[in-house]
Amino acid sequence: MAARRALKAVLVDLNGTLHIEDAAVPGAQEALKRLRATSVMVRFVTNTTKESKKDLLERLKKLEFEISEDEIFTSLTAARNLIEQKQVRPMLLVDDRALPEFTGVQTQDPNAVVIGLAPEHFHYQLLNQAFRLLLDGAPLIAIHKARYYKRKDGLALGPGPFVTALEYATDTKAMVVGKPEKTFFLEALRDADCAPEEAIMIGDDCRDDVDGAQNIGMLGILVKTGKYKAADEEKINPPPYLTCESFPHAVDHILQHLL
């Protein structure tokens, strides 16, 4: 791994880190302001499969976070880039609210399957349709493979398990465009014009946020909010650069030790 250089960019996960569904993490708005007072660039990276950038921005503004749309990089953006690159017509198994991110994409007579978190589409009939397309050779693009996420009523299955089901049934591998894929982080850093060694990631998902970022040479801070479960930090190797209570604590650490 290349030697660390001065910190230029901080990537921050959204749901579970800055806020939990419709409530901000206590002190997060303040912490973000403190971070912005420094010279680092801040980017918000999320594996959302159901919210367009406008939706995200709206929620964050309501929670009084100072954020602009071009600071947000989502896995939906990454998926769309891939579809255009491959020139395919996708069957979109994505939440209806994600559809605006695919405006202009041809979906008639599909020859690809794009799958995100879309519980309402994960019923047997539709998955079976997707399965048959894949068996005929259509590529499978997964927006991400999160195992589960935190809802108000407890843990809920993410898209990962359903992607796995289709991979197994068709003996193929999905192309994953979201965290923890390297390309996701590299793309996010690309427009921040910053190398991995100059960046740090803050998130609540040990594998997808921290491990993914550290795999390309970034530092990773695991926060104990959102989907964090006790001893998550022991599940990855190398362990997180830092495990701390929440986003404000992560920011404190950065201000004290890395700038």
Added chain:
Amino acid sequence: MAEWAERLTGVRGVLLDISGVLCDSSASGATTIAGSVEAVARLKRSPLKVRFCTNESQKSLRELVGVLQQLGFDISEEEVTAPAPATCQILKERGLRPHLLIHEGVRSEFDDIDTSNPNCVVIADAGEAFSYQNMNRAFQVLMELENPVLISLGKGRYYKETSGLMLDVGGYMKALEYACGIKAEVVGKPSPEFFKSALQAIGLEAHQAIMIGDDIVGDVGGAQQCGMRALQVRTGKFRPRC
């Protein structure tokens, strides 16, 4: 001909897969694969022992046999090795109380199983019952258990119905394995215990039996790994390149 006689030396019994070999399921029942009824009758008239070895887990054994009898097959429940009865035995032996992720059609197989306060999940070919909510409930049960046990009736990738190929339990089993970071125990083909119990039922050793199936991994591969011979048929889920 001589070559075949040699390859079949010592065969004293046949294990027959059902779906994809004898018949194809459909939404309303099943359709016979041409010539199968007579072929089974011929086998039974021969000195060979016959055992049906199926991973069917959407219908109860009684219903399955009923459907086959209606199609003219000479078959009875006692001649079938099926995963639900085998699973019930395991559950009782190990004091397991299952949360059932199954199709209603097979529910009766679990009638004398205690399903209160579940300490494991049993997953079968639930078909339409593989809704997100049902999968999520099973996932949540597993995540609450200190020692999560997932028992899967088979792990097939897909099977053939008359309307086309259908996702089987295997993918959904893998989904829960992935979500929870655990490994399922498979009851049914290709698990060796399942083949052994079928062989025991007709009093034969592996080298004396031949399995006939449409699933290259579950039927053919599984049987061969146990020391049986196996025949792959080009009906059912068979696809030329796989």
